[in-house]
Amino acid sequence: MAFPSDLEIARGAKLKPIEDIAADMGLPARLLEPYGRDVMKIGLGAVDELADAPKAKYVLVSAITPTPLGEGKTTTTVGLGQGFKHLGKRATVAVRQPSMGPTLGIKGGAAGGGYSQVVPMELLNLHLTGDMHAVTAAHNLLAAMVDNHLYQGNALGLDVESITWRRVLDMNDRALRNVVVGLGPKADGVTRQTGFDITAASEVMAALALTTGIEDLRARLGRIVVGYTRSGEPVTAEQLDTAGAMTVLLREAIKPNLMQTLENTPAIVHCGPFGNIATGNSSVVADLVGIRCGDYLITEAGFGADMGAERFFNIKCRVSGQAPDAAVLVATVRALKAHSGKFRIVAGKPLPEELLAENPDDVHAGAANLRKQIENIRMHGVSPVVAVNAFPTDHPSEHAAIREVAEAMGARVAVSTHFSDGGAGATELAEAVAEAAEEPSEFQLLYPSSAPLREKIETVATRVYGADGVTYSAAARKQLDTFERNGFGDLPVCMAKTHLSISSDPKLLGAPTGWTLPVREVRASVGAGFVYPICGDMRTMPGLGSSPAATRIDLDADGEIVGLS
């Protein structure tokens, strides 16, 4: 019998009333607002009200450098949360809200997988409580206000060529990447070139994910820079009198969403900032709530440890003031084999036959990546636990090879079969994480906020990425100088580079050395609170393929959704 689809498994789930999930977490009913039957929003009052509750151990889930297929971080996050229950511990998982564009495009869903999913997956993947749409609305309100400002006479003297604020939609729509707006008669606005990004790439999304509360959000939105005057002064959302209305539009979206896993572990779902040009982490407020709701809070960061975990440590934890107690590094046999450089994995195509054959030597050949990512966790003072996300096509000798590499680095390691077995398959992992989290935390940021921007970039490049150094384009040098002069120099850096290599070249696998990081351009998300150096081509609006998932999504004769998984 074939392994059932994610949607089939999800549909067979026995959901617990969401009120009971909340009660188990110690969340009083007055803080909760139902959205449909299976989701609740958690009022931000929870942060203060639960301030005296015991603090959960704070566990990050990161990964080795993934293949284009991804190595199962969300699935492992969910599986680990379920695993703790089998040890008699109360865990909460915190995950990002999936972007709807890719759900309708290539992926068909992103709620974990197999027997480790957040449910109902069709809610998670589509609309949920409307937070993404609220971000879209707040972002596009500011865009309309910018163009209206130009139309009404441009009193602030915005230099039209300098406007960086684009529009967003939660859709994969390549035709919107580069557009000209304001065509037609004068009454139809000022003609200029601009474009659309996917909503996940909005600075509003990043600000929402990094905020600590509604007043802080109001201030962050006010600081958003939409462009510059002809004399080079930044023009902000506050100057356009729009930050208040944007905050009002996000009044519900700032509240985290409570759902559950297939085994009734609480799952807090909140925000989905892009991993390429933003933090790729779920929200600070979700973690500030979740950390008071059980024995373990398991939170996930996008991409490999050089990307998501580095930003989790140096951007998210810098804002939240929270220190992680352990970090899981998800590794797979297929990804480590891929890091040997002997195979080519393409999304949407079957894996090469030779990669599936038993060959622990190939695992060893790719192990440099795992070693470097273990180091990347350790340099922040956090204990790593290597989680082998087991696939049915793996061989025991290959798992043993991963174990050997990890143990040689002094790291804990566990094989986890949460995809096929749910939480019961993740108990070894949960035990290893519990042990790691008992070690005294020595968490440290990699650089102080006061360091100059160039120093921050060079610290991440040389220490985390293993680069020999950094080169800057003339444009990047000028931008860095401008940002320092404008007072943005105290912001942390969010490196925009490929997630398919620790280096900036997606073709360099393993743990590349002897290379230099090229910074092509530097942008500032002043409202979100980071500067992002661009090291490669960063796509901020995906396209649809030749056979989009949307063509398969439909309702069946019983009115049930098909084609999502």
Next chain:
Amino acid sequence: MAFPSDLEIARGAKLKPIEDIAADMGLPARLLEPYGRDVMKIGLGAVDELADAPKAKYVLVSAITPTPLGEGKTTTTVGLGQGFKHLGKRATVAVRQPSMGPTLGIKGGAAGGGYSQVVPMELLNLHLTGDMHAVTAAHNLLAAMVDNHLYQGNALGLDVESITWRRVLDMNDRALRNVVVGLGPKADGVTRQTGFDITAASEVMAALALTTGIEDLRARLGRIVVGYTRSGEPVTAEQLDTAGAMTVLLREAIKPNLMQTLENTPAIVHCGPFGNIATGNSSVVADLVGIRCGDYLITEAGFGADMGAERFFNIKCRVSGQAPDAAVLVATVRALKAHSGKFRIVAGKPLPEELLAENPDDVHAGAANLRKQIENIRMHGVSPVVAVNAFPTDHPSEHAAIREVAEAMGARVAVSTHFSDGGAGATELAEAVAEAAEEPSEFQLLYPSSAPLREKIETVATRVYGADGVTYSAAARKQLDTFERNGFGDLPVCMAKTHLSISSDPKLLGAPTGWTLPVREVRASVGAGFVYPICGDMRTMPGLGSSPAATRIDLDADGEIVGLS
């Protein structure tokens, strides 16, 4: 003391638990899904489950031709609903969901006003349960699929120049009216000119408002025509394999939203199709539910009786199979005076002093409009009730003048002070409506579906608008022929003309005669289910003014919204 603002009044409201509102309506809990504390979605199962409940009297609220300020139809709808309670009757009101773009633009809110509002007004005006956003997503998914189809090779042979499917956003953003998409390298799509409309103007919104259930919606979406092949064949959403995913995106949006008025009268809020180019009526499913939930269902149609009511009768009732028992015509002293042609009223400017002076003769001078609109209701076999929406600046002699005009036509008439007094001010109106609704219903459609499109257009133009005839541009003639040939000839017509005159010229007040209706162009919303002849300039994407409401909307120190009213 100044009369309090709408937001102040709304904030002082004593809301009843929304579960209790539902219970009073006879809606069982299993059909309800909470969205936050004060709103519930009503499952469509209600239509079948309540099929045996006694049927409410079905009352339409329409109006004379309004001034640019509007004459208070929503407020009267809400007030009348509250008024019935004072007579010991159970009434439900059904209203449209306000569009968020104008809320952030000029209006600041559209939930009724004074002591006749739907609450919480800040939910109604912003996001609500996300239905508008779902329409935006479904609409833009189809747009992305169209452009992706071109990009992937255009297998269906779509003629790029013929594509009529634009994109939508719920925002006032004039710069998006005319855009060029697909600029840049080939990988960024096919370059072509298109534009954005406001979400309310989406055909998806019109289809959602006119559908009778999820399967019907799926079929309507499939019939949407996005453009034509080079040989002139229509290309549909079904051919692009997108109707299923669009339906899935609208699975929650199809369920009506239950709220309440300031006096705890149930208010079903659902859909907000544009009044200019679509029906401007709330949804069929809202009425199919509401008609089984009490003694009276009061539903509202946009603009004057020549516009909203005509479409209510000939499009909405044709679909729903429901026959109205009475129709309220909202009239104001200021609008009737304006119809004399002696005054100029401009939105956003104070009323002319002379218009506020006591002068029943000016009311008589504008009375032709009221007489014609009474006739427009009667020609559909429905009993009209003239509701004088009283303003503090009115004089008793002016109310008497309206009464005189209405009674001379044999119509019932009542003065209503629901704005200042709530339901207590609407009891006379409620009594008049109750009497009118007791008369045997002789409801009739104005034309059969089988009549040719030109005959339908001419029937509405001559009988409802009082035109001498219709002229067609060459383009319109060609389009009508094409639509008849493509099998769209059985659709009803939704006339797109100004709402500021019964004629197609906004400057012609009263009840113009001796004019001809010019049809410039004809479009088909095949999915929604109507053909719309365009008679004048129809704006489908509003702009922001020099001082948008968004600049005043903010949170106060207590986290409460200010600036919405």
